[in-house]
Amino acid sequence: MPRRLSSLAAALVVGLVAAAVVANADPAAAAAPRPYAVQGDCAGRPATAVGMAAGYCMGLVWQGDGTDGPRTPRGLSPLANGDWLVTDLGAWTAGQGAVWRLSFDAEGAPRLRRLVQGLSLPHTVARGPDGRIYVSEMNRILTLDPDAADPQASVRTVIGGLPDNRLHDNRHPLSSFIFDGDGALLVNVGAPSDRCVDAQGRPHTTASGACIDSAETAQVRRHAYLGNGRWAEDSTVFASGLRNSIALVRHPSGTILQGENSVDLTTPDHPYDEINVLRRGGDYGWPYCVDLGTPLPGWSAAQARCGQRQRPVALLPPHAAPLDLLYYDGAMFPELRGRLLMTWHGFRRTGGRIVAVETDGQGRPLTDIGGRYALYPRGSAPYPTGAPSVRGKVLTPGWDLVAGRQPRGSPVVMAVAADGAIWVTDDRSRAILRIARK
Template identity: 80%
Template structure:
């Protein structure tokens, strides 16, 4: 099985919300996908999507969000836990000789962890709702190695607004590009009135609905202060740097009014660009 297919196979883990009622929403499988049960999810020709694991959350993650390949065929998995702070975790997924998944919890009590990535220094970094942290998954006690890299990100709690998750990507020079989601759907208040400042601009846009740049200082350190890399972005839930240097963004845009007219976008981000929200 090639790496791309394995990544596709593991990606199903992220799409499967696991809870006490997971059995009612279990994925139907039929056939084989690289040694795993094959789901009915449609894929590009030559690819299939297999089911690695789906459980109750007792022996593994409850709401898996992010994946990062580790050495020896293991994976790091971020676990939202639920939509309340303090219930997230980071897990290590390995496989036994029989291919059965095995879980080890590396850290817990986290605030909605989401993205996991290797930094320019080779260390591992994870985003929480209000900070970027680093930890050593190979340490005897990984939780004891957790260290805040960037703190005081907006505490975008779901029950105060709708976009609590932080995502990030490293630019080619090592800078951190970090998502700060908008605190509303369309920049209107609970009564449907536009939330504008004195100039008539969206009041939410001054400090949110943007991707921020934190300058790399070297040796696992980044500037706490930031500049605005791109704005007019309701919620940049996915950020990717192409080998060419291009920054791509997956836009979780305004909520659907009709199922056949989604507003979500994939954008090529340019420094200083504004991408239309609201």
């Protein structure tokens, strides 16, 4: 290994075993992050041992040691000079989040500088139609200038008053957003409960029999663009019946896709997560229906009215937990151009994967009937009879826990670098990784 890579690899792994991480939303998150062992080279970065599809490797850009840098890295956005912006959830507590700037010294070693702190559960960071940088917090969308002398002083609220989760009272507090073709902001507002039932499994309903949580939440809102970095505070409901729409993407043709994290029944093999094509005014079934139209326990068929709600375009493995969708347009992997990349963040047997899905000309996933999905540590399971499943390949088939070598993958957000490499955050392991050509 060249001296630069050798010294960088050593710096990346020193002290990681003792590092602490804030609690996350799954049982594994309370443990200290496991280090990625590195050996060899992955296109200029220390290579991890993660088993990859043929022709790909995963390099380690940075992993936290408990003393500096993001505690819970989530969003990623490249800057023109080769630096990166990274959002840091911090903790599932208000005021602990931050935005960091990741740069590299002359030897290629990572350097992190905190630009903004005191944020509440920041997630998405993206460049807007006006060229400015925008970030989603739990209850607002803000803008900041990463090049300002004092980035903290440059923070300005763009849209405020999004539903506040009152800390742990809300099951899905994170906001995320994408920009539509006309510049409008499409903003996720997650459901405040898992499936709108009480401890006895009885529905929480209004006088009309509808879920009490569905009136102003469990939806994607549309805020019209007013120009010059301004959006309407008032919004319209773009789509509803969506439990958790952290994963949103717009295709150049105008297609809007959403990755649905379905409800948390105790069974590991049901219900299935979903990919939905969002249409303005569509109702996608939460909390009444799952899969291709099955009423959830606690809701009768008459209450659920599944036949009147939009069906998913494809099912994903149960508890896969899609957290990001990205159409690949880079130069490094011509075979992936136009494909839909997904992160599956789930901590059960189906999660810890990045998948490249074939699409049609409008960006909609191509599907198969009678497919199977992979399970860790080995094996597979079938989708329901007659159900459409995404057609594609897993780029990270070996991202399961291997003692002494690697943690189970927990990929969150991806971004494509100028050279076409795919960068991804791993929040449970406090890591930023890079997929490159082997």
